[in-house]
Amino acid sequence: MTSTASSPASAPKDPWDLPDVSGLVVGVLGGTGDQGRGLAYRLAKAGQKVIIGSRAADRAHAAAAELGLGVEGADNAECARRSDIVIVAVPWDGHAKTLESLRAELAGKLVVDCVNPLGFDKKGAYALKPEEGSAAEQAAALLPESRVAAAFHHLSAVLLQDHSIDEIDTDVMVLGEERADVEIVQALAGRIPGMRGVFAGRLRGAHQVEALVANLISVNRRYKAHAGLRVTDV
Ligand SMILES: NC(=O)c1ccc[n+]([C@@H]2O[C@H](COP(=O)([O-])OP(=O)(O)OC[C@H]3O[C@@H](n4cnc5c(N)ncnc54)[C@H](OP(=O)(O)O)[C@@H]3O)[C@@H](O)[C@H]2O)c1
Numbered sequence: 675m676t677s678t679a680s681s682p683a684s685a686p687k688d689p690w691d692l693p694d695v696s697g698l699v700v701g702v703l704g705g706t707g708d709q710g711r712g713l714a715y716r717l718a719k720a721g722q723k724v725i726i727g728s729r730a731a732d733r734a735h736a737a738a739a740e741l742g743l744g745v746e747g748a749d750n751a752e753c754a755r756r757s758d759i760v761i762v763a764v765p766w767d768g769h770a771k772t773l774e775s776l777r778a779e780l781a782g783k784l785v786v787d788c789v790n791p792l793g794f795d796k797k798g799a800y801a802l803k804p805e806e807g808s809a810a811e812q813a814a815a816l817l818p819e820s821r822v823a824a825a826f827h828h829l830s831a832v833l834l835q836d837h838s839i840d841e842i843d844t845d846v847m848v849l850g851e852e853r854a855d856v857e858i859v860q861a862l863a864g865r866i867p868g869m870r871g872v873f874a875g876r877l878r879g880a881h882q883v884e885a886l887v888a889n890l891i892s893v894n895r896r897y898k899a900h901a902g903l904r905v906t907d908v
Contacts, residue, residue, distance in 0.1 A: 689873070692857050692860050692861035692864060692871075693854075693857055693858055693861050694861070695722075695759075695858055695861045695862050695865070696721060696722065696865070698722070698723075698758040698759055698858070698862075699723045699724075699725065699756060699757045699758050699759070700714075700717055700722050700723065700724050700725070700757060700758070700759045700760075700761065700862070701724075701725045701726075701727055701753040701754055701756065701757030701759070701760040701761065702714050702724065702725070702726055702727055702753070702760075702761045702763055703727045703750050703753060703754065703760060703761065703762050703763060703764055703772060703776070704727065704728070704750075704762070704763040704764035704765070704768075704772070705724075705725075705726030705727050705728065705734065705737060705747075705753070705761075705763060706726060706728045706733045706734060706736075706737045707763060707764070707765075707831075708831035708832075708835065709763045709788065709826075709829070709831045709834070710726065710727075710761070710763035711726070711737055711741070711831075711834075711835060712829070712831045712832075712833075712834025712835040713761060713763065713788075713826060713829075713834060714726050714737075714738075714741060714745055715741050715743070715745075715834065715835060715837075716834055716842065716866045716869075717862070717865065717866065718741060718743035718744060718745045719743055720865040720866055720867070721865070722862070722865060723744065724743075724744075724745045724746075725738075725745070725746045725747070725748055725752075725753045725756055725757055726738045726741075726745060726746070726747045726748070726753065727747075727748060727749065727750040727752075727753030727754065728747065728748075728749060728750060728753075729749065729750060730749065731747065731748055731749040731752070733747075734747030734748055734749065734753070735747040750772065750775075750776060751775075751776060751779050754776050754779035754780050754783065755779045757783065758783065758784065759783070759784045759785075759786060759858065759859075759862065760780060760783050760784070760785050760786065761786045761788060761826065762785060762786065762787045762788065762789055762813065763788055763789070764789065765789075766789050766790070766791040766792070766802070766809060769789050769791075769809055769812065769813070770812060770816060773785075773812075773813055773816045773817055774816055777816065777817060777819070780817050780819075780820045781817075781819035781820060782819060782820065782821075783820050783821070784820070784821045784823065784855055784858060784859070785813060785817060785820045785821065785822045785823070786822075786823050786824070786825050786826065786859055786862075787809055787810040787813045787822060787823070787824045787825075787880075788824070788825060788826035788827050788829075789809040789810075789884070790809070790827055790884045790885075790887040790888075791803075791804050791808070791809050791884060792887060792888055792891075798888070798891065798892050798895065799887070799888040799891040799892065800888050801881070801884065801885030801887075801888045803881070804881075807878065807880070807881055808824070808877070808880035808881040808883075808884050809824075809880070809884055810822060810823075810824035810849065810877050810880035810884070811877050811878070811880060811881075814851075814877055821850075821851075821852060821855045822850070822851075822877065823848060823849060823850035823855050823856060823859045823877075824848070824849040824850065824877060824880045824883065824884075825846050825847065825848040825849070825859045825863060825871065826846055826863070827846075827847070827883050827884055827886070827887055828844065828846070828847070828883075828886065828887060828890060828902055828903045829842070829844065829846070829902065830894075830900035830901070830902065832900050833900045833902075840867060840868075841867045841868030842866055842867070842868045842869045842902070843868045843902060844868070844869060844902025844903055844904065845869070845870045845871075845872050845902070845903055845904050845905045846860075846863040846869060846870065846871045846872065847872055847874035847883050847903070847905070848860050848863065848871045848872065848873055848874060849873075849874050849875050849876060849877055849879055849880050849883060850876070850877060851876055851877060856873050859871055860872070860873065872905045872908060874905075886903075890902075890903075
């Protein structure tokens, strides 16, 4: 039988039909920092099980205890081992070394890179050009046995960590190679009130997304703001 446009067989998948990720454990490498701590807080507040990672387990335990909400702390290796989704929130300087050292622990995991390779000079922030194209592509190159996605670049750690703010009014661009993995990350972003995860292409497009943070920093400086982004008409 020939299928028609209205038959279920030919109906395109609803792009907002996202998986239930509520049972997945989220680890945050570098979770003692501003961005990691902010994401850990927002995800844990939304009901996600979160493990903060650090180079030193005691720093992770302290950060986790401060957050409460069932957040646990561990060294980065244990954090990676125990998590289903691992967000990379370390500075660009430590990115390659951190991931290389955790290759075994990150094998088979969904790794979500939010690292923005930036430089600063007297003109302000500017995007660096990683040899691999972007931080996310560097992660993919260093972690051949992991599933790498990129997301959470355009968030303000100040707003994420501000407990007086209930909703984070921004979209998150999610990039990756496998639709199923991208949708998991979109769903994770969508757990945070006010936030949407929007598919924004393959990892080869990650440089633009990472680089755009330099522009947002210029916006923030001029307008004394914590700017985010909205993708309109989706
Ligand atoms: N801040 C933001 O608003 C924001 C927004 C979007 C994306 N990001 C990205 O998120 C990442 C983290 O930003 P952040 O502001 O949270 O940075 P951060 O506070 O400077 O660093 C985060 C954590 O990374 C660990 N770390 C520091 N140097 C390291 C190194 N050389 N190797 C491995 N780990 C190291 C530290 O944890 P331990 O000492 O406990 O290991 C630190 O607490 C950056 O790549 C940034 O581009 C930040």
